[in-house]
Each structure stands twice: as structure tokens, then as C-alpha cells.
Amino acid sequence: MATETLNRGSTAAGKANARASGGKPRSSELMAWLFLAPYLVLFTVFVLAPIVLGIWISLHDWDFTLPGKPFVGLTNYKDLFDSGSVTFAPFWHAMRATGIFTVFSVPLLLVVPLAVALVMNKKFRGRNIFRAVFFAPYVLGVAVVGILWRFLLDANVGVVNSLMGAVGLPDHIAWLSSIPEAWISLIGVTVWWTLGFNAVIFLAGLQDVPGELYEAAKMDGAGAWASFRHVTLPGIRQVTIFVTMITIIASANMFGQSFIMTNGGPGQSTRTAIFYIAETGLQNFQMGSAAAASWILTLALMLVSVVLFAAFRERGEGKAR
């Protein structure tokens, strides 16, 4: 407190005084900005400026490779909402694909890793080895994982179909070139790839729940389910919110899996919104339209986050009461 009062003394005398009395010298404004400068340069050039530039680009017929970039106002946005325009159908088709993937993958990406974390939330021999094995696909990266599973899921030479045939199930399923099989594959592979990541975070949360709480619940006669509901779940609430948020963001940005395994197919069925934006903007160089599309996707995502956040908060307060 005392130092804070000293820090407020803005005169040179106050500064000298602070030094003389042996207190913390008043940290000069300049010093603070020097510490901030390297980060702020990056932050301004690659985060703040792009946000503004993105809006600017979206108001133009912007082709990176051409000198002329005529101003078109809100046309790019209007087109994306006008069912008569050429961009309407592919864009909303892609938005729908993102929606499908997010809605079906997120619950699995929460429940399965939580279940694995619960199974591992006991001290036993080899636990760290299991943990390392389940986390391993994440470090391999999406390209290795995607290529590997494209092979395993190949309709003709893939081991998945051959195993299914061996136990008497249909063995000619087009895992990557029919719907809904392609979605099942993409979701399954995403679970395989990132299960360990989410499980590790859940596990850390579970280990933070004080053991006495479980003992108290046991003394009150709570069974396994009751103690899970009334001790475990509230105990890992913060961690659950965190994992839910990063998982939604990751799923809504799904790109690599479908780029490698299905190439957006069959047809355009698994081409997600971010896939559409990248292809439109960075391959066909219709950057204005792509920038507008990315703003629409962003607003949709932010809306979802706000709704979810409010829902979490409400439930938390309900519990507290």
C-alpha cells in the first residue's frame, strides 16, 4: 500500500524521495512501454491491424494478385445472404458442415476424455505410460493422423472394413466417400487424435478435487454416481468450462482432417466453413468475399460462446443457491 502511494507521487521530488527512503523506485512510464513494446508490435501488426484490414478487405472486390481492388460496399455480405447469388449455396453448405461437425463432435470430445480421465484418476502402476500412449497421437499432428486413418478407413484395402468383415459385419462401407459415414470417420478420428489432450486436462482437474470431499460424501452414504454428480462434477467445473470452450473453438475450426481424409467430399459435404474461406480467399483469391464470410462465421461463433457462457454461469449460480 505504502509503495503504491509513493508510486502515485509524480513529481521528481517524490521519485527521489522514494529512492532515498529505500522504497521501490517509481516505475517510469517509459520502462513499462519498453517491456510492452516487442509484444505490442506483434500484437498490432498481426492481430489488431488484421481485424481492421479484414473489414476493409470485405468491402472490396479484393484479389491479392491483381492491382485493382474496387470498392463494392456491402455487396460481399449481401451476396452471402442472397439465395440468388453464386456464393450463397456453397457458403451456407459449408456453415452447415461446420455446425454438423461441432454439434456431434463436441459432446464426444468431452465425454470420452472425461471417462478416460476418471478411469485413470487412481494411483496405479503404469498410469503414466497409459497417459503417454493416449496423448501420443496429438504430437503426431493432423497430417500423419489424417493420412494414417485414410489408409485404415479405405473402403477396399482398409483394415477397418476387413476387421468388420471378419466378425460378420458389412465390409464394404465407404467410410470416406459417403454420408453419414464420412462424418462418423471424421469425428472418430478427431476423438482418436485429441482424446489424450482433453483427458490430460480433465485428469489434472480431477486431481485437484480434495479427497476429503469424497470421504465426506461416502460417510453421507453417497454411491458412486451420487458422489460423481455432487462432488466430482462441481469440483471440476472450471476445468470443464475451459475444455468445453477450447473444444468448441477447435471443432468449429476443423480443417486438416477433412482436407486430408475426404478433401471436403463426398461432393462438398464435409467442406467446413473455414475450408470454404481458405479455398475462396487463399486459392481462388476472392479475398473480399472470403473476408466477409469469415466475419459472418466469427459473429456466429461469438454468439454461440456468449450463449454457452451464460448457460454455464446460470447453472453455476443455481448450484450455489
Next chain:
Amino acid sequence: MRSSSKGLRFGLLVVLTLLFVSPLLLMVSTSFKTRNESGQTPPTWFPHVPTVQAYHQILSAADTPVFRWFLNSMIAATSNALIVVATAALAAYALARLEFRRRKLVFGLIVATLFVPPVILIIPNYEIVGRLQWLDTLIAVIVPTAANAFGVFFLRQFFIGLPKELEESAFLDGANQWQVFSKIVLPLSRPALATLALLAFLTNWNDFLWPVYVLFSPTSQTLQAGLSTLQSANAVRYDLLMAGAVIASVPVLLLYVFAQRFVIEGVSRSGLKG
């Protein structure tokens, strides 16, 4: 009762382990098959006549320099992690401990961008990176993503939690701001800095969309982007694809065997007190 639930848990974990390990084993086995055998139905679990043909073909082709991709990814992810940690630590210290006007505004701006989906940055950053003449160079995948708002937020929380007394007594001993930061705060923050470095490294290593579009020539690719070109060029040559995937995986898995504890502990900490 006890031992049966123990048995159940062990059984579950073993099944799960098989699900994780067997695809990788099949990847290795297929990479040693002949072209014909790799396209055979039903697939064989072990190569009849093991051969290194596929490896030979990949490593001798000029457009698929897999080792170079690995090296590029290492350089990119390491540099990115270093820049993230250095810039975020400096900024976070200023925001945690230094007094200056507009501190709230600066911190508010940085935190606000935590909630901005990265998709919004793709198109404009391509334009910016293009203007800077960085397209098709590793700098394009190192620098733009180094503006890491999470890092600043995460380290600021950590710095605030450090006991102030140590810093204050250093000031009493005549240390200046920089000395206090570098000699006291940074050493105390090693675990947090390591966590952030590992997260940044992993994120950059796994980054896919951005490198796919900003890097085009074979020698400038990162591993993830390069492998995707390998796969589009060899659609159903699974012997080649698996050999490429093995070459890409072995160094990573070797590193992972040694570093897994730190990697996993780093990730697990990201959710706590965040």
C-alpha cells in the same frame, strides 16, 4: 470387489491402448511392404517380403524432402515458442507489476482478442504477410502466430501470484527493474514459462491450414503441410504414404518419449487457474 474393479480398469486401459497402438504398428508394417502388397485386399498385418523400396523412393524424390520438412517444423516451432515466451513474459510483467497510464486499456484489448476466433485473421494476415514478402518463407509460419494473447494472460496471472516481497527487497538492495525481472521473476517462473513454451511449440507444430496456404515450394514446407502434398500426389500409394508418415513420426515420437512428462504436465496445467 476391489480387485474386480481393478481388473475392469486394467482391461479397459489395455483395450484402449490397443486402439492407439495398433494403427501405428500397421503404419510401420505397411511402410515395409511392396507396392502390390500394400494395395492388397484383405490387408496383411505383416509384410511377406519386407522391403525398404518405399523409403528409398520417397527419400530420393526431389519434391518430397521429408527430413527437410521435419527440420523446417523444428525450426519454426522452436523459434515461435521462443518469441512467444520472450514477448509475452516482458508484456505480462509490465501488466502485472509496473504502473503506467492506459494499463487497463492495454490489458483489456489483449484479453478481448482471446475471444476473437482466429479465422478472422487468415485473409488479412495473408495480405500482410504478402506485403512483407514473407510468403513461402518460414518467417510466415513463425512470426504472425507469435502474437499470443493467451501467453500474456497466462503469465500475468502467474506473476501476480508471486510474492512481492522478494522483488521489493531486491529493489532495496539497489537492483533496477530489468535486474529484478531477469534475476528474480524469471527464475521463479520457470514452470510457467516452460508450460507456455511447450504449448506454443505444440500449437505451431500442429498448425495446418496456415502453412498449407502460405508455403508452396517443396523445400519450404513444414511437416504437416508437406505431408499433405505427399498425400495428394500419391493418392492410393499407401506404401509411400505410410513410409512418409513413419519418417515424419519417428523423430517426434523419440523426442516425445523423453519429453512426454513435461509436455503432458504443461498441457494439464493449462486448464488450471486459467
